[in-house]
Amino acid sequence: MSSDANTAVLRNCIRLPLAEDELLEVTAKAKDYAIMHGAAMRSKTAFSPDSLNFAPFVLVPSSFPRKEFEKAVALQPIINRLMHNVAHDEEFITTTLAETIKVDEFTANLFNIYRKVLAHGFTQAYSIGLLRSDYMAHVSEGCAIKQVEINTVASSFAGIATQLVPQQKFVLSELGHADKLHNMPDNNALAGLCDGMVKAWDIYAKPQAVILFIIEDVSYNICDQRFHEFYIRETYPHIKVLRRTLTEVHREGKLGQSKELLLGSQEVAVIYFRAGYEPGHYHSQADWDARYLMETSLAIKCPSIHYHLAGTKKVQQALAQPAVLERFINDPEEIKAVGKIFTGLYSLDDNEAGNASYEMALRTPERFVLKPQREGGGNNVYGVDIPDALKRMSRVERSAWILMDLIHPPLTKGYMVRPGGDMPPQIVDMVSELGIFGVVIGDAEHIVHNYQAGHMLRTKLSTANEGGVAAGLGALDSPYLIDSDDEDEQK
Secondary structure, three states, X not given: OOOOOOOOEOOOOOOOOXXXXXXXXXXXXXXXXXXXXXXXXXXOOOOOOOOOXXXXXXXXXXXXXXXXXXXXXXXXXXXXHHHHHHHOOHHHHHHHOOOHHHHOHHHHHHHHHHHHHHHHOOOOOOEEEEEEXXXXXXXXXXXEEEEEEEEOOOOOOHHHHHHHHHHHHHHHHHOOOHHHHHHOOOOOHHHHHHHHHHHHHHHHOOOOOEEEEEOOOOOOOHHHHHHHHXXXXXXXXXXXXXXXXXXXXXHHEEEOOOOOEEEOOEEEEEEEEOOOOOHHHOXXXXXXXXXXXXHOOOOEEEOOHHHHHHOOHHHXXXXXXXXXXXXXXXXXXXXXXXHHHOOOEEEOOOOHHHHHHHHHHHHOHHHEEEEEOOOOOOOOEEHHHHHHHHHOOOOOHHHHEEEEEOOOOOEEEEEEEOOOOOOOOOEEEEEEEEEEEEEEEEOOOOEEEEEEEEEEEEEEEOOOOOOOOOOOOOEEEOEEEEOOXXXXXXX
């Protein structure tokens, strides 16, 4: 993520830098607060199932334009409905991914499951989407939000993000700025998503059935996952939650007489995938067989296979075309509002339009980011690295990727606190990415639940391209809402 001397800088919520003694004291408190309240992760470098590090965080909340935050919140139910309609459009998904599945083995494997499930008919008509739409403010359009991506699988950090608001409020209060807390919006993301799973459990309507979390072999982001599990158990003590890997589902799982999913003697009502979104989660055909078994079952999936495919970058690129949006949204004002959040997205298929995009990327690579059909961070190619990456691909291989205009967000200044990092932390230039969570539940004909469900903010060094917290490149944060005419700055 490049920046230059002309990049806009948002006002900080408080005046920085802090005096060193004050900074050392409040940072130490914030670290302990994070660990004691579960804003934590297991270490990738020194993994132990018996210990935690605090999750990387920004010491005080980062500024974000209030009007744009409120716009993103208001848009989420429309985005939910859009993605629900896309997921249920067999022709659109099939046509949009036709070239990609020829060269992207992982997407092809997912699509093959989709095709097989379609051939036999969906056993379960209902799906639940726990979505997260990610945005950055774009300086060249007056800091208007632009969508970075839409996540339809394993939309993470609702649990920890919910904990980070009180942590940063604590820090601001310790620094003598309790009067500013009202500019930090409440965040009930954890409750919002978990209540959505329980609404799906209610639809399944079998009191003894359980909710199943599909997890990785090793869960570094353990607290975020456990927050969901523990919230459900504490708030709805009659509902049991199980955690299983794909491999364990293959070993233990089977279909009952009505195609209900059974793990041993326990029937599964809802499946929540926190794994299964990248190739490394499938160690053998057995894991793919487990995914297929679940997709053919009566359990309500989050996401079902068609929702998973709806979240691919190729679909995102197709949706950025106004004529395509009209296929899924009826209201002209909604089409206009959604259209405004898209930045330039370009196909790289082997056709006239794709070849023109290819040439454009070679001429001015600094304008773009190259994205594959993957989730989880660390997969994109940026700027000057794009020409070499493209030249290594055949014309056919290019269709597994999309080209996207680089968004130029405004800078903020702050302290990024990481395990093993400098004490006191250094003041750095940062950029932020806002995620808005949404819940949508329905079948092909009707949506029965649709709501916005909270938010998260990830912040990274302005010089970093990738910003994934789990991938070790960003830090968790919360928005501090500012108005363009707000003169109450940095008191």
